[in-house]
Amino acid sequence: GAGVSQTPSNKVTEKGKYVELRCDPISGHTALYWYRQSLGQGPEFLIYFQGTGAADDSGLPNDRFFAVRPEGSVSTLKIQRTERGDSAVYLCASSFGFGNEQYFGPGTRLTVT
Amino acid sequence: EDQVTQSPEALRLQEGESSSLNCSYTVSGLRGLFWYRQDPGKGPEFLFTLYSAGEEKEKERLKATLTKKESFLHITAPKPEDSATYLCAVRGGALNNNDMRFGAGTRLTVKP
Numbered sequence: 001g002a003g004v005s006q007t008p009s010n011k012v013t014e015k016g017k018y019v020e021l022r023c024d025p026i027s028g029h030t031a032l033y034w035y036r037q038s039l040g041q042g043p044e045f046l047i048y049f050q051g052t053g054a055a056d057d058s059g060l061p062n063d064r065f066f067a068v069r070p071e072g073s074v075s076t077l078k079i080q081r082t083e084r085g086d087s088a089v090y091l092c093a094s095s096f097g098f099g100n101e102q103y104f105g106p107g108t109r110l111t112v113t
Numbered sequence: 114e115d116q117v118t119q120s121p122e123a124l125r126l127q128e129g130e131s132s133s134l135n136c137s138y139t140v141s142g143l144r145g146l147f148w149y150r151q152d153p154g155k156g157p158e159f160l161f162t163l164y165s166a167g168e169e170k171e172k173e174r175l176k177a178t179l180t181k182k183e184s185f186l187h188i189t190a191p192k193p194e195d196s197a198t199y200l201c202a203v204r205g206g207a208l209n210n211n212d213m214r215f216g217a218g219t220r221l222t223v224k225p
């Protein structure tokens with residue numbers, strides 16, 4: 001079946017601009033996670049959704065980052081006033097309920113110039 | 114502080130040369146140790162979950178083991194297609210119930 005998909009695959013934006021990154025989880029998966037991965041590092045947790053609500057947003061680095069999942073399926077990660085330090089690969093994962101193995105999408109490579 | 118350390122950072126093997134990757138953790142109250150494989154430009158691919166010391170899991174040429182302080186990913190007679198970065202992650206300890214903390218990974222290259 002279809003895996004987790006993310007769009008766009010690459011995004012180049014100028015410092016100070018607003019960006020949206022989209023994640024389509026595996027159908028039927030109730031839990032959705034966002035991670036950020038810098039070069040040579042493992043993924044770093046950002047936020048977790050159970051259904052429509054953000055059950056845990058403790059990993060978001062600051063208030064420029066926000067994520068939504070209005071219908072309990074697709075999620076959008078929003079970054080305001082982007083900074084060069086936001087450049088990374090943003091990964092989305094989903095699982096069938098919390099605590100089960102997570103299945104990752106291919107990621108969105110964000111470059112802030 | 115909860116930490117996950119993987120070693121070595123990089124490993125080069127000849128095809129057929131068996132070896133092991135290490136994942137050391139200091140998380141108390143482990144609620145799962147996860148192994149993932151990541152190919153360049155792709156997201157991590159789930160391999161194994163281990164929950165308690167002494168547990169072992171196998172998949173093709175890979176075998177994961179767990180003690181109270183570390184996990185090993187054993188690769189038997191590797192092939193070039195096993196080349197990838199192998200990540201381990203843990204859930205537990207002081208980490209929020211939803212957090213999964215990843216190590217930096219071991220970059221494995223298998224030469225034909």
